[in-house]
Amino acid sequence: MKTQKGFIKIDFLSIEMPETNILNESNMGFSGIHYNLFLNESFYTGIGIYGSTSGQRGGFFTLGINAGFKKYLNKKLYIDTGFHFGGGGGAGAPDGGGAFILPHVNLGYSFEHFSLNTGWSYVNFFDDGLIKGNQLNVALEIPIDFNYSIYKNSESTFSSEVLNTSSWNQKTKKTSFMLHLNNLKVKSDADATTGEVLKGKTIRLAGFEFSNYLSKNWFAFLKVDGAYSGIRAGYMDVLLGAGYNFSFNKNRTNILTKFGIGAGGGGGVDSEGGFMLYPDISIEQQLFSDVYISLNKGYLLTPSRYFSTSTFGVGLKYYVERNGSFSNEKTFNKGKFKGIEVVLKQDWYFNAKRMTNPTEDMHQISLQVNLDLNKNLFLAGQTSFANFGNAGAYAEGLVGFGVKTNNLLNGKTTFFTQFLAGAAGGGNISTGEGLIIKPSIGTDYQLNSTLSLRGAFGYVKAKGGNLSNPFINFGLKYNFSFLNMK
Template identity: 75%
Template sequence: MKKYFFLFTLLISNQYLFSQSENIPEKSTQKGFAKIDFLSIEMPLTNIPNEQNMGYTGIHYNLMLNDFFYTGVGIYGSVSGDRGGFFTLGVNAGIKKNISEKLYLDTGFHFGGGGGAGAPDGGGAFILPHLNLGYNFERFSLNTGWSYVNFFDGGTIKGHQLNFSLEIPLDFEYANYKYLEKEISITDLKNSTWNQKPKRNSLMVHFNNLKVLSEDKATTGEILEGKTIKLAGFEFTSYINKNWFTFLKLDGAYDGIRAGYMDVFLGGGYHVSMNKNSTNILAKFGIGAGGGGGVDTKGGFLLYPDLSIEQQIFKDIYVSVNKGFLLTPNKHFYTSTFGLGIKYYLERNGVKTENSSFNKGKFKGLDVIIKQDMYFNAKRMENPTEDMHQISVQVNLDLNKNFFVSVQTSFANFGNAGAYAEGLVGLGLKTNSFFNNSTTFFTQFLGGAAGGGNISTGQGLLLKPSLGLDYQLSNTLSLRTSGGYVKAKGGELSSPFINLGIKYNISLLKLK
């Protein structure tokens, strides 16, 4: 009898454990790598006598789709020469093959759009193929080789050059998007593959004011000293450990000067918490590129020291106030900064934590969308009106099954507006899935900064509502299309638009 009782108990226990594991989403790992590259582009003879080469540097993130093929996105900016404010955005694709244990070949291309700083960029569309030889070290790799750049839509920037790259493996873990908003107790998650240390990230939407302290005039001859350039943008932070972190920050001007100024920073910092983690002090230092809108940053290389104080208002949401400086190394362009932001913290993909306030895990949806926009009859300040096209990257974080927040950046690539760019944030609403769970309808309202490319956006404030749908292709990919209206407040840009793109969607385990 005892024997049968033991077997019965064992059977019930196994069935219970099996049902528990079945209810916990499977953890998958996506291999990828971050890349920073640099090339020196010979500029054609235009309005600057004896123009220097443009130092062109990029920040990329690529997914390894199998053992050798990768694809991703990247943003470039000028950091030396005479074209500060020259920026581009694009998509990457390539093949990496080992030729020995340490050596590898990397061949691929980058296609995108952008321009600025009065450069002969045409409509902004360009290609950047490369063929590199690389060497794998323990925690990173270096590669160098041939590349070719061609702004082929009416631009005259083209040529061959060497490129140099640093790559760092950067994998991430995720679950199927269908588990969106699923809640599981930490007790159950500790008996699964999610029983690991969580990774910490934050996303901040902010407004930043630059009080110009330098005496040098704008490229238009306008006096900037004493003026305040108002910026809107977003910042993504990834924590290395409890205190040290890295960040990526993008901003664009919406008031104070002629539209067109933007900056991009990559940096690191140190985080100190107090008052039972309800108050944070963060010291940051970033390096990056910036310019446009008449701001003369010479080659575009900028420094950004900053000190922020944050106060908790909800469990994961903080108000941030920052004070610092933004300047070129020689202080040709020199500003004092003051800003205000809303920051959202995310402890993700692990439950092994000393913080006893967490008792559940919830799977939150994340979308990355790459799309091509078309603005009908985009009004210009001087040139004849014509359609404008732009390449765009948007990231959505689901607040629940139906509401999401968005950040988006876009750069013109056809339509004689190569210097035009946007940086937008907003909210959206989506339906539950229809037609055998294949189709979802959505609406979103975005707003932010835009300018450049002779497009009439006034001082840069832009509003952009839209309606659209997603059609699911696989567990992680969907086709996306939408249409809407774009309106520049203070400018003549007032156009309907349509777009078509592809969406990559996953879910992340968030502690709560």
Template identity: 65%
Template structure:
């Protein structure tokens, strides 16, 4: 009898312990924003440049926010003009639905032979907004100034649309911890899961039309990624970013935002996806006029193993007046994830917390070689996103734009893998190395047709549960160009983990 009683007590304590160790589900308030402003160009005979941005901001408290944003030209004559930057601001309500939003954006970029100088610019704003519950709109004054030798500056009215996009997460240090379905069912994670997919692909654009001069008939080869978030079982929204690495002079890139429909058959082993997107593209000597393009596409995917599929796509990328018109086709690998909830269409036995990192940093390229043969230091603002494969190996994607050093149109889009040590020195220091490769060009930097290799190594210093200081050094080499030099970078890493169902 005593043995039975002891076994029951031990079992109950074990079950309680299992329930208690499931990490706390935290929620970060956040919002996405799309804005538009019409920028007056230095040459008054030139059409205004329509500048549209996509931002994601985290609420730091009830009244302040910070985040990241990317801008691209969509009207005027500067198609291919892109920037990347950081946001910070104050959002204060007066009354129930009206609010004041004041803040600034600092970034770097340029393109399309524009007078952007080194690429560094500021964009402060003061807006009034109204909240419609599911979304909000705002408008007001803004000022843009490409202050590092650029000539683009002036005041303008801006318009914005904001959508709440909160997310659930857990602390980063519990990443790779796995919990069975029974324990998760008794926790705060017993909610509907959210599906996302990440596609890494190589795409080809066959240029058509005699408006493209020497590029007519050429094939642009691009590498990039596509992130999709499912709104329901079949409907999804996506963000697609590509950069050219072969076929034309380096510098062409595109950014598309859109939606699509997903149809599965063959016991969910085969998918057909129809997509439509709109966005900005240009650079590399390609004339996209104002830069606004549309992107209809159809893809077929076949399961390889687990949640990994091979994807083949066929579509078109074109301007509304068909001045720029291309056939698009490509191939890639796609990874599907059901996250942050145990209620899903598929049956799962457990869930594992996976690490996710967002890094904002400043790069310094020493003596970056130009097409003219001149060597000069170049600086750029950079965004890197890491997804942990396990405790020590991660896959990484990075985009960067020049902001000082007279190369404002230069940009990069690269992917690769990295490895890190376990924490050392009282769990404060983590060493890492990584190797990335992809597309780069513009700004007169000698990258040939755009393919670059970029190995580096460095360290993280842990500041708290969410933030670390990061520094690294490495070497960049352009295949087919003269860019071949060392670099240093430093910045801030934001890290968290999310629940992935297994």
């Protein structure tokens, strides 16, 4: 068992907007959620996603990578300096190609279970964008470490008796992963920014939800969705919240109440500044083992109800009892190590078709997470945001599956093929209502026990749009395994 130290960071900055199509535009509230890993006692790196939560640019989203240095001056006070590079945009903002930088220098104070910091930051959408300037930022950080084993141990199985005599002899942590289809029935009178009437329409979304249990019943969740039908492509939402799980019928049936907050918009949806509220209730029924089918009903709305929807959806959820050998609620016979791959890459789309502008190449920063089902088959989730090529508002949210070979060529090379599908839109890219498919084939070259180089090529095709072109990508893969008890 190894331990990776890390922390979740939630930050906020108020960005002064340039004079463009909105006269005397108010500042854009830019709020982000990040997860960073410590490389040693001071240096860290990670990933983060930002969204507009106030102002007039609801639907403005970005994805990027973090790097930073944290130095304690005493036991409580510290200096944090870092750098964020990413891509994205939306909501008609002058984001250019989408590429931007966001350095910061902050002073922080640590409490028992969290820390607060604030200081100077600078944002610049430098690829022909007009958004740039200095501002104050504030941040909340919560230490979140995790235990793991090296990736080559994935699919190894051990009895509970053996695990109880190892360093894994600790209480399990309950986690769930859900792929879902959600529907937003528009109830409010606010029309789309294009003038299209939205009231009565159903916006169809696809996405995923990750939940981590803080106690037997209480959990925190992160939910990300993108539109694939119902309106012009480009709508997405990112929500963070908490919930309570009522279990009965010998834990085969669950009722979950949830409340989330976050950012949403795009695709012509006028969500004002983008800040969203999400109350929801779900019922889950066990299908087999740790797999459940979930039905949900709730609401997604801005605080003023200017944009308001009734939500309903269905999902497939997988529960795991991880990184321990015993639980107060369940008994286990064995544990199996399951592989996780996290891939950060840069996509290059050749001649990405536009709705109006001349066709040109487009580039995007992309994050993919794979969960191994066995040694050769994996499930995949991916999100991407344009960062070069005059399409800053373009984004993708995809799910799918893939097949990979065993290690070849001195045990360092793996070949794979994968098929992804989901929602995409924005940035004047011709994706119709947003549904795309994206098959690809590629290879990984192992650098050490946790890092590999990745390269791939494939084809992307939009249903109902003119986007239809080959692409290549290059990136870095971080992999590990976690213990899943049965």
